[in-house]
Each structure stands twice: as C-alpha cells, then as structure tokens.
Amino acid sequence: MKIDKLLNSPWFVKIVAVFLSVMLYTTINMDPTTTPSTPSLLPTGGDQQEVIANVPVNVYYDKDKYTVSGIPESANVYIKGPGSDVTKAKLQNEYEIYIDLSEADLGSGRFDLLARGFSSKLDVQIDPVVANVILHEKVNQIMPIEVDFLNKSKITEGYKAEEPIVLPNNVKVSGPKDLVQRISSVKAYVDLKDATETIMKNVPLKVFDNEGNQLELEVEPTVVEVRVPITAPNKTVPISIERKGELPTDLSIKSIEVVPNEVTIFGPLEELEKIELIENLEIDLSKLTSDTSMNIDVPLPDWAVKVNPDKVQVNVSIEEKVEKVLEDIEIKVNGSESTKVTFVSPENGKVDVTILGAKSVLDNITAEDIKVALYTGDYKSGQHKIDLEVSGPQNVEWKLSKSNVTVKIVKNE
Structure with a gap:
C-alpha cells in the first residue's frame, strides 16, 4: 500500500522526527504567563x-x-x-x-x-473598588504674589538684590471655600546664592495659610516670570588722565576730552566713601604727532566688583605751538601776615611771563589767568633770593623773565 511505502521511506521518518522535535522544544521553552509574540505550533487553551x-x-x-x-x-x-x-x-x-x-x-x-x-x-x-470623595463648592480669590529670597546671605559679596518684578503680579486661587478662606499668601521663591547679575526665571507658586502650612489649591497661572535686579553699592566719580612723555617741541595740546568723563564703581560701601576719582589712566604724549582718539581700559581698584563703563575714549587735539607774552604780572607774596617784604630786584615786584601753547588756547588767556607767587614762611629776617612759583590754565607752558627775585624780609617779633 502507498501508506506502507510512505512509512517505510527514510525521508518521511526524518521529516516527522524534525516536526516532533520542534514541537517538543517549543513546549518546553514557552513562558506560560505570557502570550507568545508568534503563533504557537501547538494549540493553547484556558484564560x-x-x-x-x-x-x-x-x-x-x-x-x-x-x-x-x-x-x-x-x-x-x-x-x-x-x-x-x-x-x-x-x-x-x-x-x-x-x-x-x-x-x-x-x-x-x-x-x-x-x-x-x-x-x-x-x-x-x-x-x-470605591473612593470616599468630597465634592466642594468652588470659590475664587485674587491674590498678590510675594517673592521670598533663598540664600540671601550667600549672594556674592558686594552685591544686593533689588525689588523684584513679577509678571503677572496677581493670580487667581480656586478651591473649597473653607481652604480659600485660610489663604494668607501666595509665594514665589528665588535663590540668590552666588548671584552677580539680574535673575530672570519662571517660578512655580505656592499657597500658604497664616501658620505657614501649604494649601493644595488651584492657582492660575501656576508659574510666573520673576525678575530680580542684582546690583552692588556704587558711586560715580570723575576720571583723571595722566600724561607720560612730551610732544615734539613744535606742538602743543589744544584739549584732552574723555568720553564719558565719569564712571560708576561698584563695591563695598566703606570703600566707595573713600574714593573721589579714578586715576592711572595714562596717555603717552611722545607717540602723538596729530589729533588722536584712543580707547583706554578703566583700571579697577582691588576692592571693586566692577566699573561701568570699563573703557573710555580719549580724544587728544593737537595744534602747532605758539608764544604770547604777558607783561608786568604782579608777584604775590605768601607767608606770615606779621612779615614785611620789600622787593629789591625787581623793585616793582613784577615779571613778564611768556606762555606757550596752541593758539586757540592762548587767545583766551589774559594776565588774570596767570598767578606768580613767592613763599616767605621759612625765611628769617634779611635779604634773600627766592624762586618764583607759577600757576595757570591747563595745556599751557610758561617762561619767566626772572625765575627768582631778591627781597628783604623783616619779621616782627
């Protein structure tokens, strides 16, 4: 019979053996607690x-x-x-x-x-299966937002937090009437630790009662934008420009302009009280031969947090040097009121002063702008030769017809 021949075929026996092996392997390795990801070769049953x-x-x-x-x-x-x-x-x-x-x-x-x-x-x-639920009448209340600072003592030394700005500054709080009636404050918390610049951040809100207990209520909006300006104590002071070297002999400074001419220093209050101006901004005149503009860093004192601006522009205007003679400038005597001084040479107690500078500067200078003086305080009675001292406008040089004078001093005992 055909069936007998099939059963006696070695290929048929091999195929059946492979099929039974696969079913046996699948049965042993299948996880009984999960549904297989691919169809099982064996039928499954039960829930x-x-x-x-x-x-x-x-x-x-x-x-x-x-x-x-x-x-x-x-x-x-x-x-x-x-x-x-x-x-x-x-x-x-x-x-x-x-x-x-x-x-x-x-x-x-x-x-x-x-x-x-x-x-x-x-x-x-x-x-x-069930839940014990309470359905409350909903009430609303508009509340202002308070900003509380965390780590206020840990802000960077020399800085302080200014009044915060909150947007929006009011929120709607909703909930059961008995809870809403307990509301004392709605707060946003901002951490100041190590702050050195303005803080801008979105902050979640919390609702509290009078005893500081947090209340679980609906808040709209739940997050607000908070801006906290961070500043340091400051003082505005002028800038002093120091000159190094000299211009060529045929040139003179018409003007030196500093833009801006003041800066703001930030730092401890006790140090700010002592400072009156910013010094040590230096320009080298020996390198200039014509009108020049330059940017110079503003030096920061060791104790200062910052200076604003940190650079200034210095504009130097230069012209050809000219001369102008101011005649018979009276010599002023400085010393004790009990001392009598008589000029021996020059007898009239006057000198000529030659001023040198830019023509546009000299045109505006008169004899009243030049002060010539001598000081007798350290001299005893008798005849003495004393050097003269001259003061006058900025950007002007001068030469005296006599650099010293001879005077007779009589001190009243």
Missing part, C-alpha cells in the same frame, strides 16, 4: 490573568463650579480572559479608569471606580 499597576484615575465633574478631594491618584487593574485580549489590552493602552461625578451632589460620598476601553471578553477588577 490568562494580568495586573496593570498604577493606572491614573480620571474624574469627571463641572470644574467651573466644584472642586474635589479624595480621588486616588492611581489604581491597580486586574484583567482575566483570553491571552490575545489580555496582551492587546496591555499593549494598546486604550483603557481608562475613572470616577463620574457629573450627577453628584455637594458633600461627601462613596463612588465606584469605573473602567472602560477593555474588551468585553475580559473580566476587569479594580483596586480600590
């Missing part, structure tokens, strides 16, 4: 059971009129049924656990946790 843990619980109610408490954050769901339906439910995640309060009255009550989105072939059990 499969799974637990879906920590499923969020949704709640439905009129959120414009009410608030609720007592809703569990999550529930565990136990499902049992055909393996393919159990696997599909877990993988597709189309189910929902919820509590329906749309027809509930104000006050407390026990409400079932409900499920939907599961196959009708599945047996679904929820833990917990």
Whole structure:
C-alpha cells in the first residue's frame, strides 16, 4: 500500500522526527504567563490573568463650579480572559479608569471606580473598588504674589538684590471655600546664592495659610516670570588722565576730552566713601604727532566688583605751538601776615611771563589767568633770593623773565 511505502521511506521518518522535535522544544521553552509574540505550533487553551499597576484615575465633574478631594491618584487593574485580549489590552493602552461625578451632589460620598476601553471578553477588577470623595463648592480669590529670597546671605559679596518684578503680579486661587478662606499668601521663591547679575526665571507658586502650612489649591497661572535686579553699592566719580612723555617741541595740546568723563564703581560701601576719582589712566604724549582718539581700559581698584563703563575714549587735539607774552604780572607774596617784604630786584615786584601753547588756547588767556607767587614762611629776617612759583590754565607752558627775585624780609617779633 502507498501508506506502507510512505512509512517505510527514510525521508518521511526524518521529516516527522524534525516536526516532533520542534514541537517538543517549543513546549518546553514557552513562558506560560505570557502570550507568545508568534503563533504557537501547538494549540493553547484556558484564560490568562494580568495586573496593570498604577493606572491614573480620571474624574469627571463641572470644574467651573466644584472642586474635589479624595480621588486616588492611581489604581491597580486586574484583567482575566483570553491571552490575545489580555496582551492587546496591555499593549494598546486604550483603557481608562475613572470616577463620574457629573450627577453628584455637594458633600461627601462613596463612588465606584469605573473602567472602560477593555474588551468585553475580559473580566476587569479594580483596586480600590470605591473612593470616599468630597465634592466642594468652588470659590475664587485674587491674590498678590510675594517673592521670598533663598540664600540671601550667600549672594556674592558686594552685591544686593533689588525689588523684584513679577509678571503677572496677581493670580487667581480656586478651591473649597473653607481652604480659600485660610489663604494668607501666595509665594514665589528665588535663590540668590552666588548671584552677580539680574535673575530672570519662571517660578512655580505656592499657597500658604497664616501658620505657614501649604494649601493644595488651584492657582492660575501656576508659574510666573520673576525678575530680580542684582546690583552692588556704587558711586560715580570723575576720571583723571595722566600724561607720560612730551610732544615734539613744535606742538602743543589744544584739549584732552574723555568720553564719558565719569564712571560708576561698584563695591563695598566703606570703600566707595573713600574714593573721589579714578586715576592711572595714562596717555603717552611722545607717540602723538596729530589729533588722536584712543580707547583706554578703566583700571579697577582691588576692592571693586566692577566699573561701568570699563573703557573710555580719549580724544587728544593737537595744534602747532605758539608764544604770547604777558607783561608786568604782579608777584604775590605768601607767608606770615606779621612779615614785611620789600622787593629789591625787581623793585616793582613784577615779571613778564611768556606762555606757550596752541593758539586757540592762548587767545583766551589774559594776565588774570596767570598767578606768580613767592613763599616767605621759612625765611628769617634779611635779604634773600627766592624762586618764583607759577600757576595757570591747563595745556599751557610758561617762561619767566626772572625765575627768582631778591627781597628783604623783616619779621616782627
């Protein structure tokens, strides 16, 4: 018979042996608690059971009129049924656990946790089964926002936090009437640790009662923008330019302009009280032969936090040097009022002064602008030769017809 021939065929026996080996291997290695990802070579039977843990619980109610408490954050769901339906439910995640309060009255009550989105072939059990829920009348209150600073003592030395700016500066707080009535403040917290510049950040809000207890209420908006200016004590002082070297002999400075001519120094208050100007800004005249503009760094004192601006522009205007003679400038005598001074040479007590500088500068200088003086305080009675001292406008040089004078001093005893 054909069947006998088939059974006696070595190829048929080999094929059957391979098939049985595959089925035996699959049976031994298959996980009995899960549905295989590929169709089994052997038929399966019976129900499969799974637990879906920590499923969020949704709640439905009129959120414009009410608030609720007592809703569990999550529930565990136990499902049992055909393996393919159990696997599909877990993988597709189309189910929902919820509590329906749309027809509930104000006050407390026990409400079932409900499920939907599961196959009708599945047996679904929820833990917990019910929840003790309170439905409250919802009330609103507009509250200003207070900004509290954290680590205020740890702000960078020399800096301080100014008045914060909050946008928006008021928020709507909603919740049960008994909780809303307890509201004392709505706060935003800003950390000042190591701050050196203005802080701008979005900050979540917290609601507190008079005793500092945080209240769980709805806040709209939940986050506000806070801007905290961070500054240091400061003082505005002028700038002093120091000159190094000399211009070529045929040139003179018409003007030196500093832009800006003042800077603001930030630092400890006790140091700011001592400083009157910024020095050590130096220009080298020996390198200049014509009008020049240059940017110079403003030196920062060791104790200062910063200086603003940190650079200034120095504009130097240069012209050809000319001369102008101012005749008969009276010599002023400085010394004790009890000392009598008589000029021996020159007898009239006057000298000529030749001033040198830019023509546009000299044109505006008169004899009243030049002061020539001598000092007799250290001299005893008798005749003495004393050097003269001259003072006058900036950017002007001078030469005296006599650099010293002879005077007779009589001191009253």
